[in-house]
Amino acid sequence: MEIYDVIVIGGGCAGASAGMYSARFNMSTLVFAEQPGGLITTTHLVENYPGIKKITGPDMGQVFMEHAMESGAKFEFSRVNTIEKVEHEGKPVFKLEAGGKEFFAWTVTLATGTKHKHLGVPGEEEYANKGVSYCALCDAAFFKDKTCAIVGGGDSAAIEANILSQHCGKVYVLVRKDFMRAEPVNQDRIEKDPKVEIKYMTEIESIEGDGEKVTHVKLKDGSDLELDGVFMAIGHDPQNELAKQIGAEVNERGDVIINREAETNVPGFYAAGDITDAKFKQAIIGAAEGVYASVMSYNYLQELHG
């Protein structure tokens, strides 16, 4: 029975940082990277990670993982389904199940991040990747000169409308309320863009298509809007299922509550990155939390094993 010193769940910036540091501490380290590189890989260009002036999102995800691998962390590219605390020779150990196999670790760092929120209307699942998308950056180029809608009223919606406008012939922004909460610079840009039309007080009733691809959406006012693509920019859901299984506290948003050193309320169980209750979710914050998780794991192991 192999027991890792550290298992990190998540292969984004926070998880890879935790893996890199843990391996450099000479702790046996396994990183589960179901989504290699994490959410940053859906970002076009990153210019605000201190010390790296400019890098594409995919390259950034890649370099973080390589940094961890070259430091000695092992990687598994599968999903962890369950976690529980068991005992080994009188000491608490975490037991995980992934891909039908069991894994054991003295400490676990959760860095599962967030997932794009779904709208929850008829047609959304049926037409996923057939016109329905959650990443303008990833998919905008497939809609050259087409008509698309972006759903949302926040800064992401404005930014993604700008991205879509570079490819599409026409872009609707469908905003549920009678205002947007975008940064002024991004709001200005879409308001001045002749290709972009913002429709306030507008909600989708259902997404319709010909079975192969989206053709139009039905709006709640009863009208139809013809379009080829529907992009969602309505927020993110924290991936906190494993935190709940192990009894780690989450806040009202579902974010895992940690202290300044990345400790949760469960001894030996840490969290880092977008899954945490950090007030400001950025790669640099998640990376630092990952490093704190490694240090605290190291201290925990020193105490556990004397």
Place this chain on the structure above:
Amino acid sequence: MEIYDVIVIGGGCAGASAGMYSARFNMSTLVFAEQPGGLITTTHLVENYPGIKKITGPDMGQVFMEHAMESGAKFEFSRVNTIEKVEHEGKPVFKLEAGGKEFFAWTVTLATGTKHKHLGVPGEEEYANKGVSYCALCDAAFFKDKTCAIVGGGDSAAIEANILSQHCGKVYVLVRKDFMRAEPVNQDRIEKDPKVEIKYMTEIESIEGDGEKVTHVKLKDGSDLELDGVFMAIGHDPQNELAKQIGAEVNERGDVIINREAETNVPGFYAAGDITDAKFKQAIIGAAEGVYASVMSYNYLQELHG
């Protein structure tokens, strides 16, 4: 009278990160970098900053400052001597003096880091840079085939003894106690190195020379030890004078107390990097604190100016 949105005091990783992020928030930002690049520039190679696999310390200091400059932060390469809180049109503003000039800012981020501790024995100041050094990495090459001592019993002392041994003919490690607190791998290395001799229970009484350079040290047991260089590795002092002037709380080590978002007890006054009470002082932690300081400055300004 020009009032900056943000003045950052310190041009190391933490200060430059705060400057970069603040400028990207469109806040007018001035960074005082008395020691451009900060303490990391005295490090040979950095391999544990997440996302940068390998970089020299000087290059790392440089790229962080460039990142801030290219984002729009202004730099002054002088020392801030005083800070006080004054009023401007009924609002609190920080007034700083540097190089005989006055500077004003709505918010200040302190990132002054730490300085190498001095031993405080006769001859130490007189022979500074004439045989007395606080940075083995910087100065070891000047002592090719010479005899040198490193003073200290911690991990830094062991690491720096290794560095000296690559250049010097003979290296003494002068340890005050009867044991060292070095990482086992570094301790092993110096114990196995025929050039290195560890002298426990050994303290320097005074540093002696011929007026031009160090020739020997007098030890507290009355004996002399002939050598060409004395390297200090006895810790760091937090540069907290400005924190004390403005009334920011420090802990028993002199580190400035901040919360998870880099706030001190003084509204509008933040701290980041090695000057803070972080449990683990690393570039990545300081960079994240600098980013938090920027975000909190932005929020503070929003509230101050309505």
